[in-house]
Amino acid sequence: MTTSNLKITVNAPKPTSLNYPPHPKFGTVFVPTVFKMTLERGQTSGFKGSLDPMGGLDLQPGTSALHYGQSIFEGLKAFRQKTGDGPSIAIFRPELNANRFVESARRMMMAEVPEHVFLDAITTFVSHNAAVVPHAEDHSLYLRPLLFGADDVIKVGAAQKYVFLVMGTIAGSYFNTGSKGVTQDHGGAKVMISREYVRAFPGGTGEAKTAGNYAASIRPQAEAATHGCDQVLYLDAQEKEYVDELGGMNFFFVRGQDLVTPALNGCILKGVTRSSILELAPRLDLRPKEEKVSVTDLIRGIEDGSIQECFACGTAAVVSPISALYFQDKKGGGYRWVHVSNTTITQRLYKLLSDVQRGLGSPAGWLHSVNV
Numbered sequence: 534m535t536t537s538n539l540k541i542t543v544n545a546p547k548p549t550s551l552n553y554p555p556h557p558k559f560g561t562v563f564v565p566t567v568f569k570m571t572l573e574r575g576q577t578s579g580f581k582g583s584l585d586p587m588g589g590l591d592l593q594p595g596t597s598a599l600h601y602g603q604s605i606f607e608g609l610k611a612f613r614q615k616t617g618d619g620p621s622i623a624i625f626r627p628e629l630n631a632n633r634f635v636e637s638a639r640r641m642m643m644a645e646v647p648e649h650v651f652l653d654a655i656t657t658f659v660s661h662n663a664a665v666v667p668h669a670e671d672h673s674l675y676l677r678p679l680l681f682g683a684d685d686v687i688k689v690g691a692a693q694k695y696v697f698l699v700m701g702t703i704a705g706s707y708f709n710t711g712s713k714g715v716t717q718d719h720g721g722a723k724v725m726i727s728r729e730y731v732r733a734f735p736g737g738t739g740e741a742k743t744a745g746n747y748a749a750s751i752r753p754q755a756e757a758a759t760h761g762c763d764q765v766l767y768l769d770a771q772e773k774e775y776v777d778e779l780g781g782m783n784f785f786f787v788r789g790q791d792l793v794t795p796a797l798n799g800c801i802l803k804g805v806t807r808s809s810i811l812e813l814a815p816r817l818d819l820r821p822k823e824e825k826v827s828v829t830d831l832i833r834g835i836e837d838g839s840i841q842e843c844f845a846c847g848t849a850a851v852v853s854p855i856s857a858l859y860f861q862d863k864k865g866g867g868y869r870w871v872h873v874s875n876t877t878i879t880q881r882l883y884k885l886l887s888d889v890q891r892g893l894g895s896p897a898g899w900l901h902s903v904n905v
């Protein structure tokens with residue numbers, strides 16, 4: 534199979550069915566195929582990949598990414614479409630992920646997978662696995678492209694050889710709270726605001742989707758869980774006053790007709806969901822705003838009622854209401870809760886985005902159709 538300048542060898546049968554529970558736990562149900570490709574730093578043509586049965590990788594103990602963290606990934610979804618005469622499966626805005634993958638690779642000094650190669654790989658992967666793209670209303674196929682340095686050399690430096698993989702999992706609700714996700718049947722996420730840990734800092738890797746950012750978030754996340762929180766909301770590294778984002782999601786709040794999210798500052802991941810929500814906001818008569826958000830003003834706004842709703846968003850989490858924030862008024866002070874009870878606009882945004890992802894009223898160019 535050849536698509537543009539990516540040659541793909543098919544070594545795996547097309548799956549015809551996949552068994553999983555009605556509420557699959559996020560990231561646990563893999564489709565039985567994996568796309569694999571090796572490439573070199575600086576390579577611009579002659580890309581050769583394969584669709585293989587899901588399974589083991591042949592890695593040496595010296596594999597450079599395991600030691601020095603040259604590892605980046607993406608997360609995007611393929612949806613069954615609700616439109617009768619349109620394509621029956623489409624991937625949501627993959628061009629943005631392809632572009633972010635290149636930007637992440639550049640920051641980490643890794644081989645760059647050209648955007649058209651990325652798109653060919655994921656489209657062919659979804660087409661091959663079309664039969665197992667879920668039909669259930671609230672399920673989708675979550676795609677996980679991954680790139681890591683694969684030199685067998687124990688010395689810090691940019692690897693020459695890389696492995697590019699695409700795998701897929703069945704996605705239901707991200708928060709493990711039942712059938713319909715956090716919006717419908719969960720009271721909302723409880724979020725701890727950290728004045729101790731930071732996720733990113735100016736000049737660091739916060740804007741890249743690289744493994745180390747997530748490794749650093751595991752301890753804060755676990756500590757938040759001991760306080761009954763589902764997620765951590767990170768502040769800026771220098772003043773610990775301005776809101777950046779959550780460990781794996783962007784942050785929004787509703788202030789009257791304003792739909793506000795922290796402005797990109799090099800420390801925040803440029804979420805595809807974030808930019809989609811900003812673009813869709815006028816459809817709900819909301820004014821999209823990107824601002825420098827002070828946590829003191831945020832808490833005050835929630836307490837005096839001028840801020841009515843808060844939510845997190847991302848490919849995995851879609852649009853998830855935040856029902857409570859657990860925070861310290863200042864570093865070293867005691868923690869207290871502030872509650873957010875309204876979710877009206879958050880729910881409308883969830884519905885709007887979900888419909889758009891399934892072909893109902895999607896802006897031109899947002900859905901990348903897949904041959905089935």
Ligand SMILES: Cc1ncc(COP(=O)(O)O)c(C=O)c1O
Nearest residue numbers: 781782783802804805806847848
């Ligand atoms: C740190 C972080 N922020 C935000 C997001 C949301 O980005 P997207 O909407 O592209 O999934 C993610 C998820 O990928 C993330 O890991």
